[in-house]
Each structure stands twice: as structure tokens, then as C-alpha cells.
Amino acid sequence: MLNGISINYYILLSAVLFIIGAVGVMARRNSIIIFMCIELMLNAVNLMLVSFSTLHNDAKGQVFVFFIMAVAAAEVAVGLAILSMIYRNIKNIDTDLLSNLKN
């Protein structure tokens, strides 16, 4: 029990967030949205880590979360830079158009 709420609800919320994120990554073609969905999945994991960390009274999980947030921030910085470069080159950020590696 965390603050009177069963751990199951945390898991459920986290899972829902993760699935929303995953489906978003799979279904959407706009790179920004895909990006946001990736963040959503990361945060779903973060939420899970934090919840269990509190449940077990163990700070390791929260430390992990900080690392993940830092990595995610760095990733966003690099990712967005790439995206803006792609946009400058082809005036579009639709992933279906980005298949140059195929050949």
C-alpha cells in the first residue's frame, strides 16, 4: 500500500502509459509525436521504478530514475537536433519518407 493506494493501480497506470506510448510509436508517422511517445514509455518505466522503490523502501530505484531522466534529456537534445536537421533538408519529418537506408 502506498499512500493508501494499492500497488496494482500504479502498475496499471504504468502499463497503460507504456502501451499508449508503444502504440503511438508504432502507429504515428510524425517524428515529433513518435518522440513524445518514446518519452511516455520511458516515463511509464520511471513511474514503475519509483513506485516499487517506495514500496520496498529502497532508494536504488529512485537513483535509477534520475539516471534515466538524464539520459532521456540528452537523447531529446540529440534527437531533436537530428529532427530539425532532417526538417531543414527535406521540409518534412514523416518517418515513412525517411527510408533512404533501404538502398
Place this chain on the structure above:
Amino acid sequence: MLTGLLIILPLVASLLVFLTKGGTARTLAMAAAVAEFALSVFVYFQFKTNPAAANLSLNCTWVESMGIKFAVGIDGISMLLILLTTFLVPLIILSSYQNNYDKPNAFYSLILLMQMALVGVFAANDGFLFYVFWELALIPIYFICLLWGGENRGMITFKFFVYTLFGSLFMLIGLIYLYNHTGSVSGIKSWAINDLYAAGKSLNIDQQSAVFWMIFLAFAIKMPIFPLHTWQPDTYVTAPTQGTMLLSGIMLKMGTFGVIKWLLPVAPLALEKWGGTAILLSSIGIVYASCIAIVQKDYKRLIAYSSIAHVGLISAGILSANQQGVQGAVIQMLSHGVNVVGLFLIADILLRHTGTREIEKLGGIRNMNGQFSVLFLIIMLGSVALPLTNGFIGEFLLINGVYQYSAGVAAFAGLSVILGAVYMLRSYQKIMLGEKPSSGIEFGSLATSDKAVLIIVCIVIIAFGVYPKPLNDLAEPAVKTLLSTLK
């Protein structure tokens, strides 16, 4: 130690040559090749006075955990093949003096790198090291053919590379299999050649057969043996002349050498069971390739097919596993190496002087350059194994060896005596004799470097045809020792 030096010298020279620019590359490469030859002659005399001298071999640890050693050394057979390599490389470099290749530093650097790998293959006394050198030899020749080759070289060199690599991997599997069976007594696994021999002999006949075919496949592709030969004519024709010389003069001998040193002693039982099949394939290849050579139009392709025929006989002789056959094979390897370099240079000279190698478009050159025709004639006679040329000694011993295996196969393989005369004389007649063709060709005097190479080749052909004793003295005891391990 000296053997190590033989391997390192070309490697260092190769790096130095690569760093130079323009014309100096050729001179430096030539100097290095001559130095290497001088060194190998020195080694030869050392070896002659004391074959077991400690300063000849080198044996240091490489990867201890897997029992891999950097072990190189010399016996009579490898001595001969190292001499062949170090003798041919300067000739090959000299033969390139009339071709102006792009990026000469890279070209000559690759030739020297190739030399290093070839010497390594012949000197290696460690299975893993042998495999490393074996594959290393493929890299420079691949680039030589790819970068300086002729028509359609991309496709053809790719096929050559993949084909030989394919075979080599089976050899690797075979060697690893043997390696895993070493150390049954001491418990320590090792790649040392004698341990691999022992491991091979401890196997039962089915296991040996598997090892035999896996290793033989690699060698058979390299030689090549019918029906694994189809990469060879295309590659020989497409490769630049020097590349073809390296391929046919020396690299081909890696295959035959491999059979002698890395296959026969490893699988004696399998040899008894499957040797006949392999000899049969080799013999079919002799007649088959000879027939095909008769109808070739391009002289270089004709030599390529004749090379398949010759190597078929060498292979049959080795697999018959008796003194005459194996010794004949060793001697024929040397003769063929020298003669084929001469023949390919002739093909190159024809192309450079007249603009074509098509036999039908040539003719009457005898009239225009008598000297060339004499040199050509001598080399051709060496190739058809006329007595008192080097080709005869090997061929006689080989047919003798095969005969002791089976008289019928020897008679069949002996057809090459007739067919060889047919295609060699026919092409010589059409290229050199008669009147100038109506299309009109000119053939001036030979360049000094070309003439030098041809004359050296002719001298070797006659000298070792009349007096082959130095070769026999090296080959005879080595082959005897090797064959005694089979029993």
C-alpha cells in the same frame, strides 16, 4: 630465426614501398625482392650444411590459452617452394617494367605483402598460423586483380574471392576438428603440426574421411582440380599479368603444397579409401582441360587451361602417395612455376606489341623477331615436357608415380603428353609461324627487361632439365621422411 627474417623482410619492404611515391616504388620493390632472394639462397646453403640448424626455425608463443604458436621452420619441400617464391617475385617485378600501372606504390607493396604471406604459408609449422597466412595471401591478390585487372574484373575477382574463401572455411573446420582431438595424452591442446598429425592418425576412418574431404576441398579449389576450376580461367585472363603470374606461378602451389604437408600425413586411412576418387578427378581434369585448351582463341586463356591440366597431374602424383609421385610433384611445381611465368609474360608481350592475344589474328612473328621466337620455343618445349627441359623430369616422375597407383589412370593422364603437344604447337604455329596476317601486325625488338626475364626462364628450363640434382637432393629425403610418417 632466419625463416622469421624471410617473412618479415617483405613485410617491412611492403610498408616502405607503400610510403614512397612514383617511380621509386618499383626500384625499391625490386631491391627488396632481390635482397629476399639473396637471403633465401643464404638460408638454402645454411639448410644444406645442416638441415636441423637451430637458427633456421622460429618458435614463439602467440596465443597461449589456445596453444597457438608462431612456429615457422624449413624442410626440403618448403625450402624449394620458398626458393621458388623468392626467385619468381623479382622476375615478376621485372616483368612489370613495361607496364605503367597507376599507383605503383600500392601495386608493388601488395606484391611484397603477397610474397610475405606465401613464404609464411610454406614455412608455417602451426596449423593456425598456416591458416592465417593462407587467408592473408588472398587479400593482396584480390586487390591486385580488382584494382589493376581487365574487363569485368569486379564480378570475376569477387567470384574468385568468395570461391576460395568458401573452400578455406572448410579447411578451418577440418583443422579445428583436428585441434580438438589433440592432447589426448598430455591433455594440452596444440596447433603444432606434429600434434595435428598425431590427432589425425588417432581418428577412425570415417572421421578421417570427413577431415580429408574438408581440407582437400580448400586445396582443390586453390589448385584448382576439376570440377572446381571454373573461377580460374576467368581470373587468370582478367588479372593483370603480374597478378596472373603470382596466382599461377606461386599461389597455385599453396594448394599442392598443402596436400603434401597438411593433408597426406593427417588422414592416411582416408587417403587409402578416397585417394582413388581424388586421383580420378585430377586425371579427368588433365584430359578435360587439355581438350579445352585446344579450342581456345585467347592465348592467355589457353595457358590458363593448360595450367589446370598440369596441376591435375601434380595432384594425381601427390595423391598416389609414393616416392616418385610426390617427388615428381615437388619438382613439377617448381618447373611449372617458372615456365608459366614465362608463358604469361609471352602473352603479355604479344598483347603489348600487337594489341591482341587472339591466336587467329596473329602470325608471322617468327619473321619479325627471331630472338623472341627462339625464347618462346624453349619455354613452350619446357611446357610440353620435352626431355632435357625442366618439365620432363617432373612429368616422368609423376606419370611413374601414378602408374604405380594404377596403370590405366597413368595411361589416361598420359594423354596430356599428346594433347599438350597438340595445343602448344598449334598455338605456336599460328602465332609465330607462317605469313603476317592480312590485318597486319608489327612486332619490334623486345624491351631489355622482357628479354632478361625470358632468358632467365629459358636458362632455368634447360639447366634443371639437364641437371636436376640440386632439386632432387632437397626433395628426395624430405619426401622420404614425409612418406614414412604415412605408414
Place this chain on the structure above:
Amino acid sequence: MIKLIALVPLFPLIGFLINGFFGKKLSKGLSGGIASVSVLASFIVAVLAFLELEHSTNKSHVVELFSWISADTLNIPFEFLYDPLSAWFLLIITGIGFLIHIYSTGYMHDDAGFSRFFTYLNLFVFFMLLLVMGNNYLIMFVGWEGVGLCSYLLIGFWFKNQAYNDAARKAFVMNRIGDLGFLLGIILIFVSYGSISYGDVFSRAGVSSNAVVTAIALLLFIGAMGKSAQIPLYTWLPDAMAGPTPVSALIHAATMVTAGIYMIVRSNVFYSISEVASETVAIVGVVTAIFAATIGLLQNDIKKILAYSTVSQLGLMFLGLGVGAFSSSVFHVTTHAFFKALLFLGAGSVIHAMGGEQDIRKMGGLKGKIKITYITMLLGTIAISGIPPFSGFFSKDEILAHTYEHSKLLWVLGMIASMLTAFYMFRMLFLTFFGKFRGTHEQEHHLHESPSSMTIPLMVLAALSVLGGALGLPEFWHMPNWMSEHLSPIILHKNPSALDHTTEWTLMGLAVVAAGVVIYFAHAMFITNGVLPLENEEKMKPWQKLIYNKYYVDEFYDAVIRKPLDLISTAFYKFLDLQVIDGLVNGVGSMVKGTGNVVRLLQSGNIGFYIVSMVLGVILILLFTFII
């Protein structure tokens, strides 16, 4: 001198090297002089050694030079054997070789390749000497192939003419067919006796089974068939007449083609043991003798007639060998060398006078114009026809007497062959020297006797042809048959004639009468009735056409061997190699490539698809982990 016997082949070798390297810089006189002197020097050494051998009790001398090939039990030293047989052949080779060298300095005088000619000729003499001097079969083989090479070079001497080159190549390749048999024979000898030196082999010959001996003998005989132009490998010899005439005399009449006889005499022990082999030799010999003689009947090229005559005479020698008359065959080799070299050189002189014309239809009436040539050729023709007391009579008679003893049928065939010989030789003589001149006016004007460098060898050979019979007088004349005594040390199983004297006289008389009748018939036909050879084929009767076209043997070989070989080779190349084998190899490549091409489509570059696959993959992994 016997110790220095290695000098005999050395001199021609030196001559070859000098002419080969510096020939172009030497004057013609010097070039020809060096070549001739080198052979003369050999001849002198050979004579001195021969005299020494005659007076010595040791009849077999071995001179070792160096160790040549050695592979475990196979040891082949490079060594010479000097015994009565090789001594005799040395005399023939160097003696006649010297005469022909002299003749050539005249005959080839205006040829651009003068020094080249002598280079080849000296090389030939060197190899021929090796052939007969070797102390083992492999040295013989060295000489054997070496003379084949020289024959190749000399037949194609005028290399601008591709027909000549074809003839040269044909000679080489046909000889190689025989050589393969010879080589296998040598190997079988080594395998059976552990050595290929004559002494070892012959002393052990009795040990092995008859089948092995027969196989060896037959394989060696295949080699002899090639070199000595016997059926079925004879067709190269008539074509070989493309070479300069002295070459035909030296190589294709007197020496090289008799190498087969030498080989069999040398190996006589095998043929004495093996009934089958000697029977084969006799039959092949007699069939060749008749076959070639009939072809000779209707040839019009003066050199071709002599060539077929050579084939036929060689056949007769093989008949002699087959019936065990080894020394008689050597005797016939000797006399044949005299008169056939004479006839060829005479023919060369005729050709020289006619300005290169070889067709006897365009000759005629030459006897007054070139007297020396005519007289010497007449002597040669009588000698070959077997009229006593000329040399050919004695040698031929000896062979036929032995044949009669062996088999009456073979004797009849041999008689027919020698009658045919007398006919076509006199036909040639009559058509060439008698009647009216049939050539062009220009040729008639040009007719002249050859220089003395050519006529002197003719006269020497004519003298030898007349007197050569003294070397082997019939035994029942109570005179020593020098030849058979001389060779007796090397003939291991002797076969003395057991015929009674009456029979011998009868046979001899029959042979002489037959020859006389044939010559009379030829005289009646060509002189009295003035019959001339038909100008073109259409007028010939079918049998004449068949003979005139040499029984179409060349065409037959062309259709049965050469064309199918080309066809098979093309099929191998175009179909089997390029399509099937390379097709399979490339097929493997294309299969991999094809698979790749299909699988490649999965890599669409669509990120969404990648992610979906990844997720599906993860789910599958989880499912597998938990369920299985």
C-alpha cells in the same frame, strides 16, 4: 678412345652452340664448315673407338657422366653404353651425317636460313647420338624426343609456309602418340625390374611373367611405330618431305626413322621371350611394307615416292625383327642408310637441277644432262631393288630367308613387297631420266649438274651402296657374316638359320628372278611403251584413284580423330565448362543472391514496420519463455 666416347655427342653439341649463338655473324663457309667439321670429328672418334672395340675382349663399356634423376629406388644416371650395337650406329650416324652435312653446304647455299639449318642439323646429330649411346631407356627417350624435336624444326624449316608447318606439327604429334607408349613401357620396365639400365633389365627379363614381358614389348613397339612410321602411325613421314631434301635423307631415311629398329634390337631379349609381341612386330612390319609399297606405285612427287619406299623398307626391317633376325635388320638398316640416303640426295640433286620441281611428270630425259646424279641414282635403285651383288640384295635376302623359315605366308608377302619396290623405283628412275623432257623450256635451259660438294657425297654413297653387301655375306657361301658376328654379344637369344643350302639358293634365285622380271616389266611399260602417269584424277580407274589418294588414310584420321577431338573439345568448353559446371557455380551464387533479394524487401526502411516487428518479436520471446 672408348673412355673419351662422350666426345662423340659433344662435338655436334659444340657445333650446335656455336652456330646457334653466333651463326648469323659467321660467313656461310664458316658456319657450314664448323657444322661439318664437328660431325667429322665425331666420326673420327667413333672410328677410333670402333677399332679399339674390335680388338678388345670386353665388348661393353659404360661411361658415367653424372647422376641425373634419383627418387628412392629409381636411380637414373646419365651414362653412355659403348657396345657393338651402339658402336655400329655411331658409325652410321656420324659417317652418313658428315656426308650429308657436306652435301648440305652445297644444297642450302642460297637459303637465307643457312646457319639455322646447320644449327638444327647439328642438334639432330647430337640427339641421335644420345639415343643410341644411352645406357638406359630414359636416355634413349631423351634422344628419341630430341630427334623428334629436330625433325619438327627441320620439316618446318621454311616456316612461312603453313602447309609445311602443318606437316611438322603432324610429325611431332604422331611421334608423341608413340612416345607415350614408349614412356609407359619404360615405367613398366622400372616397376617390373626396379631399374631401367639395360644391363640390369636384360639380366632380369626372364624373371617376370610372359604377360609383363609382352606388355613391355608391345608398349615399346608403339614407340617404334611412331618413330619408324609403321601402320597406323606412318602418315607423318610422307608429309615430312616438306623439309629440305638433305633432311629427308639424314633424318627421314638414314637415321632417325631407324631408331625404332635400334630400340627393338636393343631390347631383343623381350621379343625373344614374347611370342605375341614378335608376331605383332612381324605382321605390322609386313603389312606396312606392302601397304606403303602399293601407295608408292602411283605417286608423282619424287620425294614422296622415296618416302613411301622408306616406310615400306622399314616395314621389311620390322618383319626381320619379328622373325628374330635382329642382326639382319641392323644389316638392312645399314645398307638402307647407304642407298636411301643416296637416292634422297640424288633426288635433291635432280630437284636442284630442275629449279625446285619435284613432280616426275614434268621431268624426263635427264640422264644426259646430269650424268653423275643419274649414274649414282641408278646404282642406288639397283641396290634397293635387290639385284646381286649390290648391297640391298644381301640384306633383304637375309631377312627374307629368316622369314621363310619362320612362316611361308610372311615370306610371300615380303617377296611381293620387294617386287613392288623394284617396280616403283624403276618407274621413278625411268620417268625421271629417260624419255623426253616434259618440263618448261626455262627449266630445260637451266638444267645443270650440281656442284662437287653435292656430287662427292653421292659418289661415296654410291660406292657404299654397291659394296655394302660385304658386311653380311650369306653364311652358306662359307664366308664370315661379319655383321652377325659383330652383333652377337648383344643378341641374347640367337636364331641361326637352319635352312639347307638348296633352299637358300632357291630362295635367292627366286628373289633375283622376280626382281629381274619386275624391272623388265617396268622397262617395257615406261620405256618401250612410253606410258606416262595420268595427269588428273578423273581419268583414273577406281583402284588407281584409291592408291593415288593413299587409301584416304589421312582423310580417315581427319574424320575419326581430329574432327571429333575438336568437336568434343568445343563441346567441353562451350557446353560443359561454361554452361554446366560454371553454371552450377554461378547458380549457387545466384541462389544466394536471389534469396537475399527476397529477404531484402523486409528492410523497407519504414521505422514503424521495424518497431512493430520488434514488439512482435519481444512478445514472441516472452511467450516462448513463459509457455515453453
